[in-house]
Amino acid sequence: MSDTPAFSITTRDLNLWYAKFQALININVDIKHGIITSLIGPSGCGKTTLLRCFNRINERYTYVTTQGEIKLLGKNIYDPDVSLVELRKSVGMVFQRPNPLPISIYENVVFGIRIHNESRQSTRSDLDAAVEKALTEVGLWKDLKDRLNQRATGLQLEQQQKLCIARLLPLKPEIILMDEPCSALDVEGTRAIEELMFELKGRYTIVIVTHNMAQARRASDECIFMLMGEFIEHSPTAELFVNPKNPKTAEYIEGRYG
Amino acid sequence: MNSPRIPSATTGTESGSASRFTATPFVRKKERREAAAKWIFFSMAAAMVLPLLWLVSYIVVRAMPSLSLDFLLDPPLRGMTEGGIWPALVGTIYLIVVALAISTPIGVLAAIYLNEYARENWFHRVISMAVINLAGVPSIVHALFGLGAFVYAAQFGYSVISAALTLAIMTMPVVITSTREALASVPRSFREACWNVGATRWQTIKAVVLPNSVGGILTGIILEVSRTAGETAPIMFTGAVFYKAVERGDFFPYQLNDQCMALSMHLFALSTQVPGVKPSLPFATAVILLGVVLAVNATSITLRVWLRNRKKW
Numbered sequence: 001m002s003d004t005p006a007f008s009i010t011t012r013d014l015n016l017w018y019a020k021f022q023a024l025i026n027i028n029v030d031i032k033h034g035i036i037t038s039l040i041g042p043s044g045c046g047k048t049t050l051l052r053c054f055n056r057i058n059e060r061y062t063y064v065t066t067q068g069e070i071k072l073l074g075k076n077i078y079d080p081d082v083s084l085v086e087l088r089k090s091v092g093m094v095f096q097r098p099n100p101l102p103i104s105i106y107e108n109v110v111f112g113i114r115i116h117n118e119s120r121q122s123t124r125s126d127l128d129a130a131v132e133k134a135l136t137e138v139g140l141w142k143d144l145k146d147r148l149n150q151r152a153t154g155l156q157l158e159q160q161q162k163l164c165i166a167r168l169l170p171l172k173p174e175i176i177l178m179d180e181p182c183s184a185l186d187v188e189g190t191r192a193i194e195e196l197m198f199e200l201k202g203r204y205t206i207v208i209v210t211h212n213m214a215q216a217r218r219a220s221d222e223c224i225f226m227l228m229g230e231f232i233e234h235s236p237t238a239e240l241f242v243n244p245k246n247p248k249t250a251e252y253i254e255g256r257y258g
Numbered sequence: 259m260n261s262p263r264i265p266s267a268t269t270g271t272e273s274g275s276a277s278r279f280t281a282t283p284f285v286r287k288k289e290r291r292e293a294a295a296k297w298i299f300f301s302m303a304a305a306m307v308l309p310l311l312w313l314v315s316y317i318v319v320r321a322m323p324s325l326s327l328d329f330l331l332d333p334p335l336r337g338m339t340e341g342g343i344w345p346a347l348v349g350t351i352y353l354i355v356v357a358l359a360i361s362t363p364i365g366v367l368a369a370i371y372l373n374e375y376a377r378e379n380w381f382h383r384v385i386s387m388a389v390i391n392l393a394g395v396p397s398i399v400h401a402l403f404g405l406g407a408f409v410y411a412a413q414f415g416y417s418v419i420s421a422a423l424t425l426a427i428m429t430m431p432v433v434i435t436s437t438r439e440a441l442a443s444v445p446r447s448f449r450e451a452c453w454n455v456g457a458t459r460w461q462t463i464k465a466v467v468l469p470n471s472v473g474g475i476l477t478g479i480i481l482e483v484s485r486t487a488g489e490t491a492p493i494m495f496t497g498a499v500f501y502k503a504v505e506r507g508d509f510f511p512y513q514l515n516d517q518c519m520a521l522s523m524h525l526f527a528l529s530t531q532v533p534g535v536k537p538s539l540p541f542a543t544a545v546i547l548l549g550v551v552l553a554v555n556a557t558s559i560t561l562r563v564w565l566r567n568r569k570k571w
Contacts, residue, residue: 057450088454095450101466115456116455167455
């Protein structure tokens, strides 16, 4: 059943250690295709760690040990024939703090294209079209079309975060991972990013880590609750918040700990 | 909620409010100590400047009679007792350029490997240990090593190349350390941004890490120049000589396998080895050596300031 194509991401008995500390304990989740799934839980429960497993970014740090199986779109990402470059191309990630590169807005958006093509393979007009498409999709085109050559690090935080999402789109990712994408933003910025998530839903599978219970409730279709490195509950959002199956979930969403 | 112990602002008597906020004897004592402490620290800091001013002005004043363009361009004359320093100046520049041409590529590439590729394991630790210990080896020991390894074993003889290789080995650890610092100052989030669109490490280095650290790397290398310029022992053992006949203003007097003159060596020779030297000559030589070092350092500082103002994140 783990191969059911309806699931974008499935994990089986996933364990992860930071040196001696076990951060993930026997995680089994099935994340559905094309919807927004949020990972919630108190600080240090392993939700960000889990998210970072899905594009194997944890491995950059040598003290991390991972065991178990992670399948993305039916393919085990630990298979020896998996290329990290191709994996990360299909699994984009948005970080807590917007991290535009210190180059122009234009170059930020085409960065991925340049990385994945031999130079001169893509013409100027291809790149221009890709920039317009990606920026339109995240709703930045109107504001930024006349200053594409400005440095991206000078934008407002909200625009920076949208740009970071736009940077992923030209690579045609299938999964977008978001690690507390709104925690550096104000109310307006948060709403803008959430609206963008709804826009992107359906075309991309979105997994979002959030500390903000209200955001999980507003912006996700399904919720996964984690505690102390363990998987506790996975339900449709409406159900989890109204009718939690596990008493620990109930305590958390009522705000007894956090 | 009004506590009776809090004095009321409005009912305070004339005399009561007059003594409010004024210093007590204890406070005045503390203030005197504070002032004394501040003056002691300040005077010590000021005293730091004194030796530098004294040293530089003493040398410049003593050098005055000899300082001129001719001094710069002329070779030493009449058994080194008069004339200029051209061969030594060119020799020093030669040694610096050749030494850096060897140590910079090796040092920078090694630093990139250590900082961007190497995993935390025994091999990495061995290299780091080697770098740290190499930096602590006294220059006279490097000199002896250069003599044995390059002059005799590799049969380069006493030559520019032997001396430059010795200097290169001396400067390499510092180049590696400063380059690693420059690389490490590039925020991790930039690297993660690159990895997340599937960039390889080399693409990440090319696109993001190097452009944002090149200033720091250059600064480190330039500062190395000033250290290299002043070294005497390593070149004395391996390729620098007291005297070499060179035409006035000749820019290319030495081959790689020639011996050469150098400013630091020349200064040593004039001050201790040659009888009857015009007294201002050694001081003038020192001024030129200082000038070279200060000019290089000034360039490095300017470059660093300029690059820092340019990067915004």
